[in-house]
Amino acid sequence: MAQSKRETERKYAAPAADDIAWLPDLARAHPGASLVDRGIQDLDAVYYDTADLRLARGAATLRRRTGGADAGWHLKLPLAGDSREEVQAPLTDDVPDELRALVHSRTRGAPVRPVVRIRTTRSVRDLVDARGGALAELSLDTVRADSLVEGGGHAVWTEMEVELAEGGDPALLDGVEKILRKRGVGRAQSPSKLARALTETTPGALGAEEPETDVVPGSAGAYLRDHLREQIRALVDLDPAVRRGAPDSVHRMRVACRRLRGALRSYRSVLDRDVTDPVRGELRWLAGELGPERDQEVLSERLHAGVRELPAELVLGPVAARLQTWDVAERAATRGRTLAALDSPRYTALLDRLSELAARPPLRAKARRRPEKVMVKSLVKEYGRLERRMDRALGLPPGPDRNAAVHQARKAAKRLRYAAEAARPALGRPARRLGKRVKAVQRVSGAHHDGVVTQDALRRLAVAAHAAGESSFTWGLLHGQERVTAALREEQLPEVWERAGKARSSLA
Known part of the structure; x- marks a missing residue:
């Protein structure tokens, strides 16, 4: 079973x-700290990647390492700033299946093979506080890298790593760096040993991408291209987290799908629909497969919170047990659906299409124009769609038809919000203001929809409880509370919608 940690x-x-005569006294980075020599380690790692280095290009590394205290398979995935997630698996001859799955969004099913062998002689020192507690690990490395692909060479260099102890204060790294800079020691140019090894042993392996001659800097197409790449990168990066069941990862991946779909729809005047419409359809499929698990997360949290907040005397019968049994069964089914989608050939094909879209966005002639005209026009169109749906919803009497109409308006609000987010770097304050006001519309209509969905779930739980001879009082009480809450959200809609209309006027 693989284990994960933040590095x-x-x-x-x-x-x-x-020769460490150059090494300054790094203990000065923390009051009362000292350096403790931990001796020498010999590490031998073979790095695996696809033939075209998809992992390295995606800032991920997969290696099989012997020597040291953590021998085994290591997968490193990028996080924000100086951090990475390191997933470790026991030492085996072949790549563990779990790690193959976690790199799938980057390899897109292409086989991985050994590309570089890196042997390191590591001198380790711990930076500890006055009580001996670990603050950071300082490693001085002599590195030899040998290419394992035809025509590759070898390279030798020295480097230093400063790794923060688990739960440590990132400000410590700033203090260490300040001391190093005063001694003339700067950051390494390569982000990882693998990147440097590939650059020095296989020239051109990580060469720069070809310049995009069709993209005009500062144009609508340039801004949209950057937005699409950002969302595609988010989707790819979130895949391992979703597979491992990380909190909120399914929601975030689903949002990335929706942002991509929204951009491809809202800015059709900039993009070739013959290329993007099929991608939109596949993104809709993926979001639909992720939806049940996310919906169950939201519903479960809402129901558990509702039961917890009730006075004990109003919880009649085995309410908690029934809720738990229902939740476990539903989560198992929805989790299986999510993983089946991520393991499907259809998902792999979508990843290939997204990779192509990021590399060569199918821009139309209007993509060369200034965003102030092209993107504003798209936002105005999306606002018009939302306005029509909202007017219809608010014109209906309370009941199932109005509930359904509010839900459709909510979807339109999401599309407008995502379109405004894509335009924000280009349009600035007007797009930011519109996005903020439409988000409020989405939030209120979403809370209304959640209330409607929760009422339906409570009715089904009440029916099941009654059929089993249990009291359905508590389920009915919660149902009544949800009806009141949904009605309150309906009352708030006209006000937040009016404010969104004022933000729309600032675009023109």
């Missing part, structure tokens, strides 16, 4: 690892 470190270009 926060910085790399520096060390003058030499065998």
